[in-house]
Amino acid sequence: MEADAESVLRLVTSSLELKRHKDQAGKIAEIGGSRESQNCGYITVTHIVMLLGGKSGAGAGINLSSLLIKEGRVCWDLYINGLVISSDGNLLDALGAAIKAALTNTAIPKVQVSAEVADDEQPEIDISDEEYQQFDTSSVPVIVTLTKVGNHYIVDATAEEESQMSSAVSISVSRAGHICRLTKRGGSGLDPSVILDMVSVAKHVSETLMSNLDSKISAAEACEDDES
DSSP: OOHHHHHHHHSOOOOTTTTTOOOOOOOOEOOOTTTSSSSSOOOOOOHHHHHOOOOSSSSSSSOOOGGGGTTTTOOOOOOOOOOOOOOOOEEEEEEEHHHHHHHHOOEEEEEEOOOOTTTTSSSOOEEEEEEEEEEEOTTOOOEEEEEEEEEHHHHHHOOOHTTTTTTTEEEOOOTOOOOEEEEESSSOOOOOOHHHHHHHHHHHHHHHHHHHHHHHHHHHHHHHHHOO
């Protein structure tokens, strides 16, 4: 299959509009880069946030209005801390799955805001100890990383396989099969046709990954209900 760089960029990025900033475009891609700036084993929080849907706008994996208490005044802050005890490769995908599962099990206390106050005053809030609301994680994508070793690329690579890689492309895919984000690590460039093929494979793999993850989350929730 023949492909050029322009067709790849059009696939993984949105059209630019003056009325929308970059976080609202819904698609961001990091392609290329040097070995120093995108080290093969280097994963940042930015990678995780970006691949799981960004912070706001059309590509957001979480509806941020669920964190809103009083518009423009008070909101919940969401922090995600991931403790990696051991890793045998494919860490980014595993962290993405763990974050999706954790958010599904996260409850936000319901909050009542007191009577209206002046704009320069902090509103009084009453946090419930009994009523909670759950995150809607149905829009949170899964991450599929394809690691290129020689002339082949591998899904769910081990640490040993990653040590031999020339580059890796991580692609986040929504439940509907839409490409949300794409990021590349490693110093070697990739032919546009290879990227397109990787995107196709990632979409196929994401269906199984999403289904398996949903099943595991449902089973865990059922166990919690039985124990309670």
